[in-house]
Amino acid sequence: MLAVRGPVPSAKWCSDLREQGAKIGFGGVAINVRDNLVSGSKMTLTTLDPPIVAVVSVWTEQSYGQSVAELIDLLDSSFGLISAYLVTESVPLPVPRVDPGERTPGLANIAFLRRPVDLDEATWRRRWHLDHTPVAIETQATFGYVQNTVVRSLTPDAPTVDAIVEEFFPIEAVHDVHAFFGAADDEELTDRMTRMLASTGAFGADQNIDTVPTSHYLYRDPFVR
Template structure:
C-alpha cells in the first residue's frame, strides 16, 4: 500500500468549488476503487486562520490524499487527470506516513471536527537527511504534541514527486486543532494564560528552528473530509471475528 498526496493551486476556492470537490469530484475518485481517499479544502470555515503561512505562489487551496497499491499505476494517473480539470496546478507526491497521534474516526464524507493545519516543510541544505529526520521525528514530535492543542498528528516524509514541475518539498504534516484555534493563539497552543502561551511558543520555535521548520514553510488551514480509509480498526476486526 502506498500513500500519495496531491496539492491543488491556481483556482479560487469559493463555496461552489469546494462543494464540487466534496461531492462530484470525490465521487469520481471513489469510482476509481481507491483503497483510501481524503480531501482537505481551504474553505470559508478556515480561510482567515491566524496560522496561515505562504511561500508558494499561487498558494495551495486543497489537498487530495490517496491510498493505492501502485503510486505509478492507473488509479493515480486517472486521479491526477481528474483533478487537473479542477485546478490548473496539480502536483503529486509519494510519501511515507507516520502517525504519532492518530486522528479520531469520522463518518465517511463528514467534516472532521475542528480544522486541519497542513504544513509543507523543506529540508535546509546544511542539514543531511538523517540529521533532519532525527531532529524532526525524534526531537520535535513530543514537543509539538506537548505545546499545542493538537488532537491528531500525521507526518508524511516525501519520497519523490510524481508529477513534472512539482515544487520541491521534503514533508507534508497534518495536525488537527479545535476550531477556536483559527482565531485564538491561546486555543491553538492550549495555553492557560499569557505566561503559559509564551513558554509554549518559545519551546515550539526553538524546536522547529533545530530542523529548519521555522522558515521557508507553508501552513494551510483546511477542512478535512475522509471518504474512505484503508485501515481496519480493532473494533471492526473484533466484530468480524464474532
C-alpha cells in the same frame, strides 16, 4: 498526496471537490480544503504562487499506475494546478474517525516542509521525528498528528517538498492563538511558543514553509475493510 494550487476557493469550488472525493476509487481517500470555515486562520504561511488551497490524499498499492495518472489529470483539468507527491505516513497521534464523507471536527492545518540544504537527511529526520514530535504534541492543542515523509514528486515541476505534516486543532484555533497552543494565559502561551520555535528551528521548519488551514473529510478509511 496531491496538492491543489490556485486562488482561495469559492464555496461552490469546495463543494465540487468534496463531491469528487466520494467518486475517487482508491482504498483510502481523504480531502482537505481551504473553505470559509478555516480560511481566515492566523497561522497561515505561504511561499508558493499560486498557493495551496486543497490536498487530496489517496492510499494505493501502485503510485505510478494508471489510476493515479488519471486522478492527476482529472484534478488538473477541473480544479487547478496539481503537485503530487509519493509519501510514507507515520501517525504519532491518530485522528478521531468520523462517518465517511463527514467533516472531521476542528481545524486541519497542513504544513509543507523543506529540509535545509546545510542539514543532512539523517540529522534532519532525527530532529524532526525523534526530537520534535513530543514537543509538538506537548506545546500545541493537537488532537491528531500525521507525519508524511516525501519519497519523490509524481508530477513535473512540482515544488520541492520534503515533508507534509497534518495537525488537527480545535476550531477555536482558527482565530485564537491561545486555543492553537492550548495556553490558558499569555505566560503559558509565551512558554509554549518559545519551546515550539526552538524545536522547529532545529530542523528548519521555522522557515521556507507553507501552512494551509483546511477542513478535513475522510471518504474511505484505508485501514478499515
